[in-house]
Amino acid sequence: MDPRKLLQLASIIEQGSLAKAAKILLVSQPALTKSMDRLEAELGMTLLQRGPAGIIPTAAGELIYAHARQIKDEMESAQGQIRANAGTDRTITLGTLPTLGSNVIPRAVGRWRLQHPDTLIRVVERVQVELLLGLLRCKFNFIVGQTEFFDIFPDGLKQRVLFRDRLRVYARADHPLFKLEAATLADLAQYPWVCPMVGWAQRNVLEKIMAAEGIKVPAQLVECGSVDFAKSLVESSEHLALLPSHSVSDDSHGGAIKPLPIVLPVMKRDIAVIFRERAPLDQASKDLITHIEALGADLSSGQC
Known part of the structure; x- marks a missing residue:
């Protein structure tokens, strides 16, 4: 596929009009139409169709557009970096x-x-x-x-x-687990957890720890990508979280949330x-x- 044609396709879909896209791309509308006809012929599928609101992509057009958008984003990013490096400010x-x-x-x-x-x-x-x-x-x-x-x-x-970096299991200061003489992973699994999304490092560590002990990952999970959200939820509920010690040092010293006395070798990373x-x-x-x-x-x- 010709990258230039992909960029033209992206502009047409974003503008919803061949005329508007041609104006932005500084080409004639007939030339742009011919370029899209060639792209569809090369791929053997229809990418664009005319709808009540203008030009819209077909299902195949949407798929191609997703990749064309990435190419366009990369080019815009490169242009931005070039402009920034050309300036006097670092x-x-x-x-x-x-x-x-x-x-x-x-x-x-x-x-x-x-x-x-x-x-x-x-x-x-x-x-x-x-x-x-x-x-x-x-x-x-x-x-x-x-x-x-x-x-x-x-x-x-x-x-x-x-x-x-040290990963620790954190709970609010007055969490019932602190009353146990020696909390186990099975005890921890009885409470709800706030975890990163599937595939994130801490999530993988949690699943590995639980699996090693033959324990199922807690059914009550809240998934998020924000450390601040996780800390707030732990502080205000019985949720537990596996977090790096440096990310909650202030909270630990203030007494809002504390690490449970459970430390495993797998909970360390460089x-x-x-x-x-x-x-x-x-x-x-x-x-x-x-x-x-x-x-x-x-x-x-x-x-x-």
């Missing part, structure tokens, strides 16, 4: 896990800002797979995520461990900075990573 785009974005990264940025008051920074939260893909596509200068996520580390990327091998980090990025490393180590050990 911009750092950091990708990170949501759990790190709840405490470690904000604190590190606050300290880093004192050193670099004129540098623009963008912080984007994504799951690990999306972080790595974004880094490979040059959407991030570097990312902060977990190691040992793949058996084979992606080519062209390098990583350096910053600190050891957090690393990951960057492109051919794109060396500048001093501003290195300074930010230094703060992330120090704060992550302190918060994970309970010193902050």
Whole structure:
């Protein structure tokens, strides 16, 4: 498929009109019509049809549009990066896990800002797979995520461990489980849990722990991608959550929620900075990573 035709298809669907799309694309309407006829002929299927509200995609057109939209987004992202790099102001785009974005990264940025008051920074939260893909596509200068996520580390990327992250099971301070002399995983399974979506790291750890003990994953689950939501739900109910210790350090010290005295080896993971091998980090990025490393180590050990 010709990428140019795919971009034209995307514009037609988004505008709902051949005439409007042709105007935006700076081509004549007959030329655009001919281009779409050729695309449909190449694929052997109808992609566009005329409806009461204008041009609309067929089912096949919707499928092709989903991919065309990704190409268009990538091109727009590249244009934005080129414009940003061409300017006089330095911009750092950091990708990170949501759990790190709840405490470690904000604190590190606050300290880093004192050193670099004129540098623009963008912080984007994504799951690990999306972080790595974004880094490979040059959407991030570097990312902060977990190691040992793949058996084979992606080519062209390098990583350096910053600190050891500890996952703990958290409950509100007056939760009935704290009254037990020695709570077991079976006891924990009797209560509702708030968990990340299926496929997220903490969810995989929880399922692995339960399966090792022959325990079914609790039936009462709330799935979410927000650490703040999870902490609020744990604090206000009998829900339990498996969270990194650094993400709830303030709450632990304040007494709102506390970790249960259950610690397993599988509940530890390394957090690393990951960057492109051919794109060396500048001093501003290195300074930010230094703060992330120090704060992550302190918060994970309970010193902050």
